[in-house]
Amino acid sequence: MAKTSVWSDNRFWQRSAAWITGFAAVLLIWLTFDTAGQISMGTDADLQNKVTKRVPGPTVINYKITYEMSTKRGHEVPVIGEKEKFFGRDDWSEEEAGALLHLGKLGSQTKNCMNCHTLLGNGAYYAPDLTKAWLDPAWQNDGTMQAMTGKSTKEEAMAEFLQHPSTYPTHARMMPDLGITAEEAKGLVAFLKHMSSIDTNGFPRNFGKIQGAVNGK
Amino acid sequence: MASNHLTGIGSESKQLATWYFTFAAIIFGAQLLFGLVAAIQYVMPGFLFELLDFSVARMLHINALVVWMVFAMFGSVYWLLPDETGIETIGIKIGKLLYWVFVAAIVVVILVYLFIQVGPADETSIWFIHEGREYIEAPRWADFGIVVVALGFVANLWLTGFKGKNSGIVTVLMADMIAFAGLYLAGMFFTDNITVDQYWWWWVIHLWVEATWEVFVGAIAAYGLITMIGAHRKVVEMWLWIEVAMLFGSGILGIGHHYFWIGTPEYWWEIGALFSALEPLPLVAMFIHVLYDWGKTQGAQDATGQEVSVINNKPAFTWFVLNAFGNFLGAGIWGFFHTLPQVNLYTHGTQFTSAHGHLAFFGAYATILIGMMYIAVQGTNGIKIMKNTRASLWAVSLIVGGVMGMTIALTIAGYVQVLVSRAQMGATWAGYFDGQSGMWFAQAMDWRLFMGAITFLGFLFLVKDLLSTGKNPVHER
Numbered sequence: 001m002a003k004t005s006v007w008s009d010n011r012f013w014q015r016s017a018a019w020i021t022g023f024a025a026v027l028l029i030w031l032t033f034d035t036a037g038q039i040s041m042g043t044d045a046d047l048q049n050k051v052t053k054r055v056p057g058p059t060v061i062n063y064k065i066t067y068e069m070s071t072k073r074g075h076e077v078p079v080i081g082e083k084e085k086f087f088g089r090d091d092w093s094e095e096e097a098g099a100l101l102h103l104g105k106l107g108s109q110t111k112n113c114m115n116c117h118t119l120l121g122n123g124a125y126y127a128p129d130l131t132k133a134w135l136d137p138a139w140q141n142d143g144t145m146q147a148m149t150g151k152s153t154k155e156e157a158m159a160e161f162l163q164h165p166s167t168y169p170t171h172a173r174m175m176p177d178l179g180i181t182a183e184e185a186k187g188l189v190a191f192l193k194h195m196s197s198i199d200t201n202g203f204p205r206n207f208g209k210i211q212g213a214v215n216g217k
Numbered sequence: 218m219a220s221n222h223l224t225g226i227g228s229e230s231k232q233l234a235t236w237y238f239t240f241a242a243i244i245f246g247a248q249l250l251f252g253l254v255a256a257i258q259y260v261m262p263g264f265l266f267e268l269l270d271f272s273v274a275r276m277l278h279i280n281a282l283v284v285w286m287v288f289a290m291f292g293s294v295y296w297l298l299p300d301e302t303g304i305e306t307i308g309i310k311i312g313k314l315l316y317w318v319f320v321a322a323i324v325v326v327i328l329v330y331l332f333i334q335v336g337p338a339d340e341t342s343i344w345f346i347h348e349g350r351e352y353i354e355a356p357r358w359a360d361f362g363i364v365v366v367a368l369g370f371v372a373n374l375w376l377t378g379f380k381g382k383n384s385g386i387v388t389v390l391m392a393d394m395i396a397f398a399g400l401y402l403a404g405m406f407f408t409d410n411i412t413v414d415q416y417w418w419w420w421v422i423h424l425w426v427e428a429t430w431e432v433f434v435g436a437i438a439a440y441g442l443i444t445m446i447g448a449h450r451k452v453v454e455m456w457l458w459i460e461v462a463m464l465f466g467s468g469i470l471g472i473g474h475h476y477f478w479i480g481t482p483e484y485w486w487e488i489g490a491l492f493s494a495l496e497p498l499p500l501v502a503m504f505i506h507v508l509y510d511w512g513k514t515q516g517a518q519d520a521t522g523q524e525v526s527v528i529n530n531k532p533a534f535t536w537f538v539l540n541a542f543g544n545f546l547g548a549g550i551w552g553f554f555h556t557l558p559q560v561n562l563y564t565h566g567t568q569f570t571s572a573h574g575h576l577a578f579f580g581a582y583a584t585i586l587i588g589m590m591y592i593a594v595q596g597t598n599g600i601k602i603m604k605n606t607r608a609s610l611w612a613v614s615l616i617v618g619g620v621m622g623m624t625i626a627l628t629i630a631g632y633v634q635v636l637v638s639r640a641q642m643g644a645t646w647a648g649y650f651d652g653q654s655g656m657w658f659a660q661a662m663d664w665r666l667f668m669g670a671i672t673f674l675g676f677l678f679l680v681k682d683l684l685s686t687g688k689n690p691v692h693e694r
Contacts, residue, residue, distance in 0.1 A: 017461040054480050106340070112347065206643040
């Protein structure tokens with residue numbers, strides 16, 4: 001019988017496949033444990049003690065959020081600043097803010113936001129990305145959206161738009177009326193504000209630079 | 218009763234396979250129809266506004282895509298099991314029952330998507346309407362149903378694999394399909410933390426599409442080469458093991474390319490860049506594998522002095538060769554060119570992704586699954602050599618031309634979006650619509666719609682061909 005090479009031996013390749021797959025899977029699981037620790041949601045105490053978390057706690061809605069260039073990291077990062085009123089209050093407790101975020105996250109799924117918009121860049125591309133929507137110049141004090149809804153704060157303008165989207169068209173491609181109630185709208189805005197505080201490693205880059213959204217201007 | 222692949226008659230497993238293929242083809246049609254609705258809405262935003270909005274059309278488009286492919290995958294396995302194991306599939310009665318459960322569940326889910334669409338922001342909507350999470354929107358009651366059906370399918374595969382002859386192809390499928398079913402569990406919970414949500418969501422989507430589904434394709438390609446051109450089993454299975462090593466070796470950690478911007482740590486930049494850069498390599502290997510085995514067996518045939526093609530199923534083999542090209546081009550090339558973080562920072566979540574998605578799902582999966590449908594048509598009709606008909610050729614030309622056209626149009630749209638909305642305007646609301654209103658973008662969307670219509674026309678030819686070619690006298694019986 002002729003001597004055969006290991007390279008043409010199916011058993012060798014079968015074992016290689018098993019070892020490589022096992023190794024990759026173990027590495028992924030190990031990295032998942034590390035990542036899970038880093039992406040778990042922070043607490044109110046973290047926010048008060050200025051502990052930076054990749055995903056801050058729900059009470060982040062009590063603070064002003066900006067998106068600023070970090071020279072150390074070479075890209076923009078969300079910065080949590082001084083207290084800022086959210087629907088007239090800056091003392092939302094951990095429970096209240098958590099309940100609002102829960103309602104908003106649930107709403108973002110039940111209203112099917114992701115099948116038009118992208119969130120953290122994932123979803124459909126029919127409507128604008130919502131990752132940093134809270135920081136969008138259009139909703140600021142002199143922004144077009146705030147003017148159109150006739151409201152005097154960002155959160156009220158957003159909530160009004162969400163409840164009656166087809167009343168305030170911004171483009172021929174309009175957002176449909178999804179039956180969003182006043183309470184749901186409040187939750188959705190809290191969800192959007194919370195999402196804008198997530199550290200996305202600089203995505204989207206130069207967010208609104210031309211319109212002055214970067215560096216809190 | 219075991220059966221030869223050319224005579225599917227008498228095998229209950231093969232009969233069940235044809236049921237799966239039939240429902241898959243129907244849902245494939247639904248996918249294209251709702252894709253057309255969504256494409257029209259890009260061009261005419263008022264189309265069906267507040268009746269069947271883009272969000273609903275798109276959800277149906279992508280869910281139908283997943284469902285028809287899963288159905289065709291289950292069908293493919295039920296088709297090849299008797300050939301590979303030499304015995305009839307065990308638990309076929311339960312398999313048939315689960316098929317009807319699955320079909321009924323899908324129909325109910327589709328009707329709810331169509332007529333209820335959205336619910337209040339509470340858990341009942343998640344349980345009974347949809348979960349609003351791209352690709353895995355199925356409501357929670359259906360999630361549990363899907364798990365039960367998938368477990369029944371995996372049980373049939375495992376029991377049959379253990380009792381019958383255990384080929385390399387069956388071994389790979391046994392390992393692959395249990396991973397496929399298990400990963401679905403990672404997408405079945407709710408969390409307020411969208412970063413955690415997206416982290417596990419990718420375990421389902423990425424590890425399905427870029428790991429377990431690709432390995433599935435490798436196994437199906439191996440089966441196809443053995444049955445259609447008589448390729449040598451040892452050679453084919455050796456390629457298969459190498460492909461499995463490369464696909465899982467690159468694909469599992471390639472998940473890192475989805476963890477660049479969702480709130481996950483920076484080390485995923487390096488891991489994602491490295492492993493996803495390796496991801497095209499197995500696709501090159503699969504491409505070479507198909508052409509190499511074809512050339513090898515044909516060359517051996519030619520050496521006998523007769524001018525005879527080794528291919529006993531021309532339309533199926535055409536789709537298998539298209540799979541080799543399309544997988545490499547759509548998943549490999551179109552995937553690679555926006556996979557590095559330096560590029561992806563600007564292209565993430567734009568029409569680039571859509572261009573890649575269209576060509577990759579088509580090239581890597583649709584092609585080979587359509588090929589399996591032709592193999593089933595050959596087998597159920599007892600055809601020795603199956604030839605192309607006029608309709609087969611129209612189907613393949615129009616579908617491939619249409620999908621390539623859509624891909625090119627969406628790539629151009631992606632360029633405009635990246636340059637205007639992202640690089641220049643920094644991804645704001647106003648910047649987004651500046652990009653969408655550009656002339657190049659608008660024209661690209663017109664072309665996408667036109668090419669989508671071409672694809673649908675090709676689908677009609679495909680259905681006609683699949684339904685009628687079995688009885689056509691051009692084939693050798």
